[in-house]
Amino acid sequence: MDSHNSTQEKVEELQERLEQVLKENENLRSMVEVMNNHCNFLQARIQEARAYSSDFNNINGEKAQIPVANGKTTRILVKTDSRDNSLIVKDGYQWRKYGQKVTKDNPSPRAYFRCSMSASGCPVKKKRCVGDESFLVATYEGEHNHEVHYLLGQSFSSSPKTSTMANNVHSPADQTTDPFGSDITLDLTLTGPSQENKRTSQNILAESNNNKRKKKKKMEEYVASLTRDPNFTVALAEAVASSITELPRPARRML
């Protein structure tokens, strides 16, 4: 009888422990997502800053155009990851492709994009073609008549505690007047929205749907990459093993 009771207790204990681990895992997942967002954002800003440096003057035999205060055209060069063949410049705006053309001076096709973030119709257009093997050349025309709502193709988390990172960012149009954005500011607070009230309800709805899709995809990527990582598998196995063999104790961070 005693042995039966103790087994029952152990099972309950393990179930409790399992729930704890699952909760912890969920929290860690959120943290990883937020950290990854921050990391991507910072990497993109670094690439952008490098794109303006003098090192880029000789790409394709052309000078990279340094934006001028009165100019409505901005050309930026973006270093691309060789594994990423999407050829999309992740600049924080939502672009809709409306055409593609093979030009004479460049064997790579030139793609034409329009900004589709503003319901009233943003006048900004973007041309994109491939420079050499590792660079995209993006040419912006016009100025955005709206704010950037999300950053660099990333999603906001739907969870209030992880929502809205960095709204205070210079758009490409801003860069026409201040290419180096001397006062680049990152709002890394994870608390409530700071500029949410400026958005229209329409934009929020569109954004929400978009973010849901992106978040789902991103989550799948995280899970896939984690399960591919032998270190993670070992750590997970250890955590499970210890939760079974050891007495309950304060939660241990896997990161």
Added chain:
DNA sequence: CGAATTTGACCCGCGC
């Protein structure tokens, strides 16, 4: 099924 992308056709400006 709606939204996004692709792609051939069309338009327009420019040089000869």
Added chain:
DNA sequence: GCGCGGGTCAAATTCG
């Protein structure tokens, strides 16, 4: 006037 090239349109196709 004509041809060429760049930019845009819009129907067809693909994707989520």
